[in-house]
Amino acid sequence: MSAQNTVPSLMSRAGAVSALTLAAVGGSLLVPGGTSEAHAASSHAGKALEIAASKKGAPYRYGAAGPSRFDCSGLTLYSYKKAGKKLPRTAQQQYNKTRHISAGSRQVGDLVFFHSGRSVYHVGIYAGKGKIWHSPKRGSWVKLDKIWSKSVKYGRVG
Numbered sequence: 001m002s003a004q005n006t007v008p009s010l011m012s013r014a015g016a017v018s019a020l021t022l023a024a025v026g027g028s029l030l031v032p033g034g035t036s037e038a039h040a041a042s043s044h045a046g047k048a049l050e051i052a053a054s055k056k057g058a059p060y061r062y063g064a065a066g067p068s069r070f071d072c073s074g075l076t077l078y079s080y081k082k083a084g085k086k087l088p089r090t091a092q093q094q095y096n097k098t099r100h101i102s103a104g105s106r107q108v109g110d111l112v113f114f115h116s117g118r119s120v121y122h123v124g125i126y127a128g129k130g131k132i133w134h135s136p137k138r139g140s141w142v143k144l145d146k147i148w149s150k151s152v153k154y155g156r157v158g
Helices: 003-024 044-054 072-082 091-097
Strands: 099-101 111-116 119-128 131-134 143-146 152-156
Touching: 044 072, 044 119, 044 131, 072 091, 072 119, 072 131, 091 111, 091 119, 091 152
Parallel strands: none
Antiparallel strands: 099 152, 111 119, 111 152, 119 131, 131 143
């Protein structure tokens, strides 16, 4: 193989490995100019999503906001804080602080709020393809799950 062909070959392999690594941890491959669900990887939202995904398997603990245990809003608070954005502590407060957007406008890294009537009771970070990273409940852990309810609202951190 010539030196000229070595670099593209290595880059191709590196790209494939990166994509496989993302798939293995349940991530999405973010492509500039891709779907409307993709934030740029360097955005706060994209960074917050990466941080939440890196906490996969961390146990749930009510009132915990990291770095090794989380409740739902503790995970979103921690992830966005590490990405350079400040959020309030509870899911309801986070909903009140975000810019509300439609489901059709949602993008990777936006917050997904589960509600009953006017009360927000759970929050996660949108991972694309109808899934969220979240810390669901006692006895569980940070994981990637399908959005299981139609009673959700979306918010974008400014």
